[in-house]
Structures are given as C-alpha cells and as structure tokens.
Amino acid sequence: MSSRRLGISSMMGGNFSSTNIPLLDKENEEQFRMREIQLGSHTVRSHGYTVAKTHRHDWLILLLLVLIEIILYIIHPFYRFVGKDMMTDLRYPLKSNTVPVWAVPMYAILLPMVIFLVVYIRRRDVYDLHHAILGLLFSVLVTAVITDSIKNAVGRPRPDFFWRCFPDGKDVYDKWGNVICHGDKNVIKEGHKSFPSGHTSWSFAGLGFLSLYLSGKIKAFDSTGHVAKLCLVFLPLLFASLVGISRVDDYWHHWQDVFAGGLLGLIVATFCYLQFFPPPYHHEGWGPYAYFRMLEETSATTHSNNAQHSCHAQPSDAQGCIGLSVARDEHSSTMDEMESGRR
Incomplete structure (x- = not known):
C-alpha cells in the first residue's frame, strides 16, 4: 500500500499527504481530474x-456457487x-411473509446495482462498476x-412448526414421542x-455491502x-x-435465527x-484497488516513455540515460517476478 501512495503522490506532483489529507481534497482535486482526462476514460466499452x-x-466460481445453492435448496x-x-x-400461527421471497433479490442485489450504475455514469470507471458488482454477488x-x-445441518423447527406439521390441529407422535407429521x-x-434466517442474512449481505460502498464514495470517515x-x-x-424484525413478527424465525x-x-x-x-475510512477508500493500480502503471509507463524520448533527443546526457535504462530493467524484472509468484 505504501508504494501505491508514493505512486499516486508523485502523480499528483507531491501535493498528496499520506497521513491525514484525503486523496480528493480541494487542493489536488482539479489536478487529479486533469490527470484522469490525460489518461482517458476507462469505460465498459473500452476496457x-x-x-x-x-x-x-x-x-466461474460465482456460477459454481449458484449451482451449490440450488442443490442446497x-x-x-x-x-x-x-x-x-x-x-x-x-x-405460533402460520402466517404469510411480510417481505416475500421474490422481493429479497430486488432490494439486496438489483437496488445496489442501480446505485453502482449511477456512480459509473458519473465517473465512467469500469473498475469500480465491475468490482462493485462482482463483490456484491460474491457477498x-x-x-x-x-x-x-x-x-x-441444524434443522431447527420454525416457531409455527406445529401448524405446518398438524394443519388440522390434531397432533400425533410415535412411541419415542417424536412427531408424525x-x-x-x-x-x-x-x-x-429456521436457523439462521435467510431473509436476514441476504439482506445484510447485499445492503451491508451497499452501506460500505456508500461510506467510501461519500467519504463518511474523512x-x-x-x-x-x-x-x-x-x-x-x-x-x-x-x-x-419482520421475520420474528411473522413467526417464521426465532430471534436467535435473525x-x-x-x-x-x-x-x-x-x-x-x-x-x-x-476500508471506507482510508484516504483511498472512494475507489477500488484496481483503479489506483491502473493509474500507477499508466503513470510509470508515461514517465518512462517521456524520459526515453528525452534521452534520444539529448544524447549528450549518456550517463543519465544509462541509469534510467537500468532502473527500467530493474522495474521490469520486479514486475515479472511478482507476476510469476516469486514475490
């Protein structure tokens, strides 16, 4: 993370402080926007x-999770x-759901995706859109x-189990005292x-992810x-x-399940x-890791090309060009090692 801060800091021209100044404060926001314009928009169509x-x-793992979920159901x-x-x-009486099953994916998945699209329309950042959707679906x-x-595995009976088992109200048990439904x-x-509540876990998985996403975007902890x-x-x-709470009120779950x-x-x-x-409290919490990585890589490539062009234009400065070439080779070697998994 320290290298990422240094890369962004150099890209900002040294105006960035890694201690307590947000990445997009009033002093460097305009310069950062100009840098984004120079790099070009990374949209769904282009990237x-x-x-x-x-x-x-x-x-592919998401598809596997869908298959596993179908089997479990x-x-x-x-x-x-x-x-x-x-x-x-x-x-407890057998009641219908206040929040129907079909509504859960609507507010836990589709609603956050709509908000992700609104942010994308404003920023045109394919990394943010893709990773937000992928993270939400994984969640x-x-x-x-x-x-x-x-x-x-648990098989805990719901609070309305009696009327599910004996809809006519006449309970029957075997010789061991177990129910005969x-x-x-x-x-x-x-x-x-009954245990745990699926409505509740899905709701907190989707809306909890949305809450973290919003807190990062609006810099709630700045x-x-x-x-x-x-x-x-x-x-x-x-x-x-x-x-x-509705799951307890409908007598579909005990409070421990919720x-x-x-x-x-x-x-x-x-x-x-x-x-x-x-994390939302981080100074870079408003964007995904991939976005800042892209800025660093593009900035490094731009600086390298500019320096190389300067060396060709001024061949008298041979010593500086040799040093630059060595640094570039070391950087390439380091990147190769990272990609191959040796670091």
Whole structure:
C-alpha cells in the first residue's frame, strides 16, 4: 500500500499527504481530474472485456456457487427430534411473509446495482462498476451457501412448526414421542429451516455491502465531522434490520435465527468488500484497488516513455540515460517476478 501512495503522490506532483489529507481534497482535486482526462476514460466499452477476462475465474466460481445453492435448496434438511413438550414454543400461527421471497433479490442485489450504475455514469470507471458488482454477488452468494448449509445441518423447527406439521390441529407422535407429521411435505420441509434466517442474512449481505460502498464514495470517515453522511450509510442497515424484525413478527424465525443471520451477512459483506476496495475510512477508500493500480502503471509507463524520448533527443546526457535504462530493467524484472509468484 505504501508504494501505491508514493505512486499516486508523485502523480499528483507531491501535493498528496499520506497521513491525514484525503486523496480528493480541494487542493489536488482539479489536478487529479486533469490527470484522469490525460489518461482517458476507462469505460465498459473500452476496457470492460479486458477487466472481465482478468476475473474470469471469479465469475466461474460465482456460477459454481449458484449451482451449490440450488442443490442446497433441493435437498432435505435434518429432521431433528420434536417432542410434545417442545411444541409449547412452536405453536405460533402460520402466517404469510411480510417481505416475500421474490422481493429479497430486488432490494439486496438489483437496488445496489442501480446505485453502482449511477456512480459509473458519473465517473465512467469500469473498475469500480465491475468490482462493485462482482463483490456484491460474491457477498450474497457466499452468504446464501453458508446460510442454507447451516439450515440443512441444524434443522431447527420454525416457531409455527406445529401448524405446518398438524394443519388440522390434531397432533400425533410415535412411541419415542417424536412427531408424525401429516401436513404438506414441502411445508414441513420448510418448517425445519429456521436457523439462521435467510431473509436476514441476504439482506445484510447485499445492503451491508451497499452501506460500505456508500461510506467510501461519500467519504463518511474523512475526519470532517459531517454526521449527515452517516444517515445515508445507516439507511441500508436500518432496512435490513427491519426485514429481520419482520421475520420474528411473522413467526417464521426465532430471534436467535435473525441475530445469527444478520451477523453472518454483515461479516461476509465486509470481507467481500475489502477484497476489492480499501476500508471506507482510508484516504483511498472512494475507489477500488484496481483503479489506483491502473493509474500507477499508466503513470510509470508515461514517465518512462517521456524520459526515453528525452534521452534520444539529448544524447549528450549518456550517463543519465544509462541509469534510467537500468532502473527500467530493474522495474521490469520486479514486475515479472511478482507476476510469476516469486514475490
């Protein structure tokens, strides 16, 4: 990260301070914009295929996660022992969902993507758009796989399990005291998937990622004390929390299920976000790592070409040109070693 700061600092002409001055403050914002214009816009049309090709293995893993999630949804969960004395906490009424299942991908995936597109239209940064979408999908799908894996392994009955198992209200048990359900098989199967809450984990995975993204873009932690920025950051988290509360109100989950689901989704969202973006409190937290790497590489190439052109134009300065050539060879050797995995 220190090399990245030095590269950006030299590109800014020395106006950048790595201690407490944001990258885009009032003093160097205009100069940075001019540098971006000189480098040219990296849009979906110009660099989209290249960026996607670089992360082709990540997209393949996403498809694998989708396949695993489908399998986890199809297989049966563990049908744990449910005795008559346990039915006291499982007799809540069977209600419909306040937040339907189809609505979860709408606000947890599509809504953040719309915001990513708005940011892209303003900045024309394909790295930010691609990595935000990729990170969001990883956040949601990894959370979904973990959630459903735990659901199937635990098999905890939902609070409304009694009416799922005995829709006519007549409970029947075997000689060991375990339930003998005579309700709809799919309804009973869903009744054994209480822990953790899928609605809640998906909500915090998608909206938690969005909250981190927004906090970086608006520089919520830039030490200026604008508390109003936090309202925008907390808004997605508030909505996700209300979704979790609705799961308890609908008697589809116990409060422990909701708490565990929210914690799971938020942790996974944080890990996936930090894979592509600096922490929101970082001075470079407004952009993805790949964007700053691109600026460094382009700046280094530009300086090298300019220096080489200057050497050809002024052959009398042979000693300086030799030193520049050696430095360029060392830089190329270092890059080759990094790419080959020796460093």
